[in-house]
Amino acid sequence: MATAAVVAAALPTAPATAQPSAADALKQYNELSEKASQLNQDHLKAQDDFKAKQGQLDKAKGDLAAAQQAEESLRGQVDLLTEAVNGGANFTQISALLVSDSQQDFLNRMSAINILASDNAEALKKLQDAVDLADTATKSANEATEASKKLLAEIEQKKADLAKQLETVRAQYNQLNAATQNALKNNGDMSTILVPPGTAGKAVQFALDQRGDMYVYGSNGPNTWDCSSLIQKAYAAAGVSIGRTSYAQAAAGRPVGRGEVKAGDIIVYYSSQSHVALAIDNVRAVHASTEGQPVKIADINSIGPVTGMRRIEG
Template sequence: MVSQPSRRTVRGALVATAAVVAAALPTTPANAQPSAADALAKYNELSEKASQLNQDHLKAQGDLEAKQRELDKAKGDLATAQKAEESLRGQVDVLTEATNSGARFSQLSALLVSDSQQDFLNRMSAINILAADNAEALKQLTDAVNAADNATKTANEATEASKKLLGEIEQKKADLAKQLDEARNQYNSLSAATKNSLKNAGDMSTILVPPGTAGKALEFALAQRGKPYVYGSNGPDTWDCSSLIQAAYRSANVSIGRTSYAQAAAGRPVSRAEVKAGDIIVYYSSQSHVAMAVDNVRAVHASTEGVPVRIADINSIGPISVIRRIEG
């Protein structure tokens, strides 16, 4: 007969097993706070999303301005067409009245009432001129009416598009505000040491720039080091990433788009190995951030809220989407 284990033996075995399992489980408490690195990574992630929404908002504003310019032009075209139509209707009415009064003759009637061959030729010339004037006036009137119709259609379409864009802008503005709140709350959760590191303006030394357009643009961008980042700002005391790049090239008498999306299509593409001073480097698959190359290793950029304009390693800023060269 096989003896059964006592209750004390079973209890001891269970305690031993529990100890082994407990040793194998993670020892981090459930309420442990995230590390400084994790908190900073989260802040960077939220900031990148806010940057994308900022660029979306700026693009929508630019689209609206373009539609409003289109609407203004359509209204101007319509006024011009209506004025031409009014004037031409008067001319057509005069010609029609002349025709109804008997001014329009056939070749036969001209021949019958002519006193001489020269008189016949004179009458025929007058008839041809009157007919040509009438045909031309009618053609111009038709063109004017069509132009007025097209201008009206364009104006109506631009008006509807503007209304739609206004709604989109309000939504993007609300989305941006919500995302900014998340990013700012995350920033406030960072340690004092991390915040101080973010606030550091970095390399403020004098940097020689190359001659030419790219050098002038880079010189401007470098002069902005230490200035704060503000979403949607256009300078001169605060910047966002794309307004800094636009202003830098504007200082060199080159016009480029306001958003990072537009700047991602400016100039011509170059490879990472070809990067040189003044090149525009656009980051992330969303193309929501942009910087300017100082050389083949460093770039100057307006990063995000809480971080001033400063120099950073090109590859450390984020995943590169495209690199564009404005000059050369």
């Protein structure tokens, strides 16, 4: 989100007594917006966590169904072998000896008994393994179900917290004077900017092409954005998949120093890592700032306190 430095030049110069009030109002707006951005990212992360947990739940259910099917099949096999050994075939060493016509016949019958016994033991072991697997899968499915329920409740709470914070931000925005509001709404530099070849350049070009689109919390484009959706889609346009949230993007790629920053690097802001921008060069970045402002170019250092820089390519 933009700081007071971005619009300081647009603040009224007269009367002098109005200066502190306008500056303080803008400062409070920025602080409230940063909090809303953090809540937005928290909400998005909770949604991602829920999707991941649902994937685990689906896998656990699949494992359980396969284990139960295997268990049912093996139970049938064990029942048949048990019946053959202990019942219908009445195969024992004594009965084999009594009914045998010759020594070779006896050996053949004993071999059959041993084979059945061996098969039964192996089937029993497989059955026990299947039962154990089914128990494990049941436990995993139950745990994933409970975790999903908790995450759903968390999502709803974060959604409510965000909605409440947005009301506060909008109320504060309405308190800003006309000159400050106009400065915030300004699209800024809309000139053609040369980008480097390759993946980073494609990502930057995509982001630059969105200049003038308005910021909307939680939006994924194509005509409105939040900070992290803009960068995710920019890299997607360049053929690279990165996480949806600013938290995920703050851990993407590899870290670089402030003096190394170049086009395509992700600039991370605030200790909460709640805002991200895409570097155009070592001085400027393009970003979706906050509600009431369009996607625009800003000085990297004016956007907020830089807490990380990540390079996706190179």
